[in-house]
Amino acid sequence: MGTYYRTFSSKSSNKKSLTIDTLNPGIKILEYAVRGPIAIRASEIEKELQKGIKKPFNEVIKAHIGDCHAMGQTPITFIRQVLAVVSWPKLLDNPEIPSDVKFRAVEILRSCAGYSIGSYPCPLGVDVIRNHVVCYIEKRDGHPCNLDDVVLHAGAKDGIQAVLDLFDADVDGKRPGIMCSIPQYPLYSAIFSKQNMTMIKYYLNEDKNWSLEIPELERAIEDAKKTCYPRAIVVINPGNPTGQVLTRENIEAVIKFAYENNLFILADEVYQHNIYDKNCKFFSFKKVLMEMGEPYNKVELASIMSTSKGYMGECGMRGGYSEVINLDPDVKAMFFKSLYALYTPSVLGQACLDAIVNPPELGEPSYELFSKEKEAVLQSLAIRAKMVTDTFNNLEGISCNPVQGAMYAFPKINLPPKAIEKARSLGQSPDVFYTRQLLEETGISVVPGSGFGQKPGTNHFRTTTLPLPEKLTEMLQRFKEFHESFMAKYK
C-alpha cells in the first residue's frame, strides 16, 4: 500500500497527505455500533419525517443510546442550580436559590484558582471535588479511600482511555491482551482497535442470566496466551448491554482469577445507582477486594464512574472519576504525568459530579426536592425495565433475561431460517437485517447484537429502557406488531 501511495501521489495533482491507505489502520477498523449505521439512519429518517415524507409512523424512537434527557427525563434541580451558580456567581444573591446550593457553589469556587471555574483545574481534578468523591466512596463501601487514588475525568470515556493507555506496550514481544466480556460496551473494542491491543473475549452465560463464569475466563485466557500477553480484565457491573448485577461471590471469584493471572481489573461501575431488582445489590470491586484481605486486596484496580447514568443522566456534562488502587508507585507517577500532559477535565463536568457525590443531606433545604426527583427517576426506571422484559418474553421467538440494573435489555431473537436466508441474500447479518427492518417499519432504533458481540449463531439487539412510560408503551406495541408480522412473513 505504501508503494502504491507514493506512485499515486507523485503523479496526482490532487495529492493528499492522508489517504485511506496512509490513515491510522486502527481508526480504519474501529467500530462503534451505538453511534453506527442504525443510529445514523435513525437521524436521517427523522429528517425525512420533518420534510413531510410519509412513513408508517410519526416519530423515531431512539432506543439505541443510553441518553436519558434526550428521552424526556427531567434534570435534577439541585445539580442544575449548582452549575448555574458556579457559572455566574452573581446568583449567590438570588433568594430563589437554596442555601445548600450556594454553600456547595462557594466551596467549588474557593477551590478554583482566581475563584473562577474558567481557570485551569489541576488535571487530577479540583481539590474539593476530589475530596467529596473520597467521602462518597468511603460512605458507599465502608472502607478508607485515599485522595491520591482518585482522579476526575471528562466522562467515563477519558478515564477508560487514560487507564488503557498505560497498557499499550509489548511484553515478551507480544501485544497486550485485555479481557473483555461478550457482549461488551463497544467503546472498549474501539480503543483496542485504535491501539492494536488484543481483546480477549470471554462470553457471559446467557442461559444463567448473563453470569460471569470462571471456567470461561480460564478458557479465554489460555487461548489468548498463544497470541498476546494478558494484562487486564474489564468487567462492566451492572452490565451493559446485558443488565445483570453481579453477586458478591461472583466478584470475589473474578478478583481471585485476576490475582492468580496477574491481571489489572478495570471495573466499569457507571451504573452503580441503577439497581432495580430487590434481590440484587451493588457491590463495588473495591469493597469486595478490601474485604477479601491479603493477598487479594493488593490487586490493581481502576473503578470508573460517570455523571451520565444513574438517576442524573447528565451525559452532556462529561463528568466522571476513577479510583485507581494498588498501582506501583512509579507507574502511578507516570499515570499522573500522562494526565497532566494530555487531559484536562471540564470544571463544570466536575461541578456536576460534585453535586452527585455530595448531595443534599437530610435537614438541608434542597433535600426534599432532591430525594423526590431522584426516587421518581429510579422508580420509574425500575417499572420500565420490567415492562420491557415482560413484553419481550411474551413474544414468540424472543427471550430476554431480567433487567436487574443499568438501562438496557439485550433480548435474543430466534430468527426463522427464511429470515436468515433473506438477510444473507442482502449481504447483511441477520441481526442487522432485523433491526433495520424494525427501524424502517416502526421508527424504533435499537442496536444489533453484533455491535456488542454475541455467541456465533445467535442474534440479539440492545434496546434502552429509557423512553418515558407512555412512549415506552407505544414503542412496545409497535414492536410487538412488527415482530409478529416479521415472524409470520418468514415462517
Next chain:
Amino acid sequence: MGTYYRTFSSKSSNKKSLTIDTLNPGIKILEYAVRGPIAIRASEIEKELQKGIKKPFNEVIKAHIGDCHAMGQTPITFIRQVLAVVSWPKLLDNPEIPSDVKFRAVEILRSCAGYSIGSYPCPLGVDVIRNHVVCYIEKRDGHPCNLDDVVLHAGAKDGIQAVLDLFDADVDGKRPGIMCSIPQYPLYSAIFSKQNMTMIKYYLNEDKNWSLEIPELERAIEDAKKTCYPRAIVVINPGNPTGQVLTRENIEAVIKFAYENNLFILADEVYQHNIYDKNCKFFSFKKVLMEMGEPYNKVELASIMSTSKGYMGECGMRGGYSEVINLDPDVKAMFFKSLYALYTPSVLGQACLDAIVNPPELGEPSYELFSKEKEAVLQSLAIRAKMVTDTFNNLEGISCNPVQGAMYAFPKINLPPKAIEKARSLGQSPDVFYTRQLLEETGISVVPGSGFGQKPGTNHFRTTTLPLPEKLTEMLQRFKEFHESFMAKYK
C-alpha cells in the same frame, strides 16, 4: 525487560500487571514542562507558605501557565450568563438577565435533544453551535466555510489529538514525521512521544523575531526523510511560547512548502484574538490558502481554536473547534467515525464557545458591557506585553523579542560560564538551574526554555504576561533584583 518482568513477577508476592518495565513506553518518555517539575515545586512552595514557613517572599506568582482567570482576569459577563441559563433554564424568567442572553440560551437548548444540555450532543458538536462557528469563520475570513468541515472539541487538546491520531501509521515502513517549530508548545511533543511519532524540528529564527524561514523547513525535512515519512506540519500562530505573529507572506510560503512536500497543515490558531502590535494582523491559514487559489487551496488543513485564550480565557470550560478542509472524503468519514467513537465534547464547553463565536451585536442589550469588558482585557494584555519585554530588554544578559501576540515572552538569557558550570555540577541544565533559583528566591514560577526546545547552547525561559498590572510590576521588580544578583554572583 520482558523476561526480567516475568521472572520477577512469578516469584514476587506483590506481583503487578503494570510495572515501569511493562508500561507504555510512550507514557514513560513523554514530558510536559508547562505542568512539570517547576510547576509542581511552585505548588509545594505555596503550601509551605500557607503552613507559615518563612520565605523571602509572601506569595508565589504563577507565570508558568497561560491561565488568565487564575491570575485575576474577570470572566466576561455575557458568556457566564449564557452558561447559567442553559444550566438552569428557570433563569429564563429572571428579569436581571438580558434578552440577548436568553435568546442564545434558548437557541442552544432547542438544539439539544430533550431541550437539555444533559443529553448527548452529536459528537461533532451541537448543530446550532457548529453553525455559529461557520458564521464566525466566514465573517473573519471573508470566505465560505462548510458546516461539514467544522467539528467541536473539548478544548484545543482534543482537537489536536484527534487530528494527529489520523497520522499514526507507517508509510513505506517508516513512522510518520510531523514538522513542529522549536520552540514549540509541549503538548505536541507529548503526543508524539506517546504515539512514537517523529517530531521533525524546525527552528524559528530568534534573531529575526522568531521568523519561520523556508530554507530551515527544507533543511529539516531533508534531514528527516532518512528516518521517518514526513506527513504534516504544525504552525502555532500567534506563537507560543514566542509571541510572534506571522505575516501573510510568511503564511503563503509555508502553504507553498506544504503543497510541494505533500504535507497536511495543522494551524494552531488559538491566540487569534491576542494581537497587540499595531503593525501586525492575524491571518488565518484558511484565508490565505483560499486567496492563493489553485493548486494551493487544495492543501489539507486543520485550524484549531479554543475558548481558553483570547479575551475570554475560559480554560476550565474545555471548549474549542477545528475547521478541517480538503480531506479526502474517505478519510473524512473515518475522522468522523473516530470522533463518534472516542470523543464527546462537553455541551457547556460548547455553549461557552457559542457565546464567543456569536457575541452580542451592536444594538443588543449586552453589547455595551460585553465590548467594554472585552476591550479592557485586550488593552491591558497589550500594555502588559510591553511592560514585560521592556523590563527584560533593559537587563544585562537578557534579550527578548517583542510580544506581538499570544500571552507569553520567551527571553534569551546569556548566562555567565560560572553559572553554567554551577548548573552542570548540580546535574541540571543551565536554564533549569536559573528558573529553579528564580522560583526559590522570588516565588516567580516560569518554565525553562528546554521545556519548549531551544537551539543547543542557548538558554531561555517562558513567562506569561498575565499577572495583572500591579502584580506584574511587583513580579518584574522581584525578577530584576534576582537577575542582577544572580549575574553578579556568577560573574
